[in-house]
Amino acid sequence: MLSNSKIRTVTGDLPAEQLGHIQCHEHIWLRKGPGYELNPALCMDDYNKSLQELKDYRLAGGATIVDAQPGGFGRDAEKLLRLSKDSGVNIVAVTGFHKKAFAEEDLGALTETALVDRFCREITEGMTECGSAKAGMVKAAWDDGGLEDYVNQKLFSAVAATAAQTGAPVLIHTEKDTDLTRMLKLFEGCGVPAHRILICHLDRTIPDPGLHKEVMAAGCYLCYDSVNRLKYVSHAQELALIGKMCEAGLDERIVLSLDTTAARLRSYGAADMGLDYLLKDYKNMLISAGIPEKSIRKMYETNAAQILCLGGK
Numbered sequence: 399m400l401s402n403s404k405i406r407t408v409t410g411d412l413p414a415e416q417l418g419h420i421q422c423h424e425h426i427w428l429r430k431g432p433g434y435e436l437n438p439a440l441c442m443d444d445y446n447k448s449l450q451e452l453k454d455y456r457l458a459g460g461a462t463i464v465d466a467q468p469g470g471f472g473r474d475a476e477k478l479l480r481l482s483k484d485s486g487v488n489i490v491a492v493t494g495f496h497k498k499a500f501a502e503e504d505l506g507a508l509t510e511t512a513l514v515d516r517f518c519r520e521i522t523e524g525m526t527e528c529g530s531a532k533a534g535m536v537k538a539a540w541d542d543g544g545l546e547d548y549v550n551q552k553l554f555s556a557v558a559a560t561a562a563q564t565g566a567p568v569l570i571h572t573e574k575d576t577d578l579t580r581m582l583k584l585f586e587g588c589g590v591p592a593h594r595i596l597i598c599h600l601d602r603t604i605p606d607p608g609l610h611k612e613v614m615a616a617g618c619y620l621c622y623d624s625v626n627r628l629k630y631v632s633h634a635q636e637l638a639l640i641g642k643m644c645e646a647g648l649d650e651r652i653v654l655s656l657d658t659t660a661a662r663l664r665s666y667g668a669a670d671m672g673l674d675y676l677l678k679d680y681k682n683m684l685i686s687a688g689i690p691e692k693s694i695r696k697m698y699e700t701n702a703a704q705i706l707c708l709g710g711k
């Protein structure tokens with residue numbers, strides 16, 4: 399099924415089968431910028447600490463991560479490339495856009511054509527700040543005003559056009575007011591099928607099992623990335639949600655991740671977790687909660703390899 403499927407990492411394209419344990423929404427490098435002004439945990443810019451975190455991850459069995467920070471929002475592709483080479487962990491970088499509150503530059507001022515050119519170039523040629531590394535995913539973030547807002551609509555359309563042209567998978571940042579139906583219609587209208595879309599954070603933004611089932615039945619993948627973010631979702635709630643989805647036969651469409659900040663990485667001072675939390679702690683919790691090992695393997699490895707494929711089915 400996955401033969402000839404390639405995943406685009408900062409060090410080059412890799413066969414999907416070789417990626418091992420994958421976490422699809424993490425942050426291992428984040429320049430100090432507007433995000434830091436809002437929350438000091440939104441900055442990870444110490445090379446040795448980020449490297450140590452990745453080395454620990456690899457030691458625990460981790461093989462690949464997606465660093466979910468797009469260019470112009472705190473990404474540093476040159477650092478991601480060096481970190482990947484020095485740690486041996488594959489890193490998938492993203493192009494596209496995040497919420498305006500995190501923007502270092504005003505992408506909204508560009509025309510849709512200029513945005514598509516930029517996003518496509520980052521995937522096919524190289525990233526703006528480091529031409530020797532390519533992005534492997536394109537991100538869109540739901541923001542105030544939704545798709546009624548002209549700028550938001552333009553940015554989303556540019557992401558959809560990029561995915562349609564390059565075959566790159568789409569990563570979506572959701573908020574509590576995300577209109578998933580309208581958003582998926584926009585992608586469909588641009589020729590991007592649901593199975594190329596990974597929707598993040600729904601376990602904390604809209605934790606409605608009925609809605610999740612609907613979206614996955616349409617073909618989307620969901621990234622449950624609020625694991626051990628107890629101020630948003632308790633362990634009991636997260637495990638119950640995962641359990642419900644597995645019982646409904648939807649373990650083929652879920653990936654698990656941590657959406658790390660500096661406050662959730664051991665090398666930056668977190669007391670109770672690091673990037674290796676899913677491997678070292680959470681796996682046993684899933685097993686104790688009755689989640690079949692077969693389902694865990696899908697959520698930790700196989701599903702991510704499918705969604706991350708360029709032009710994957």
Ligand SMILES: [Zn+2]
Nearest residue numbers: 423425466657
């Ligand atoms: Zn994130």
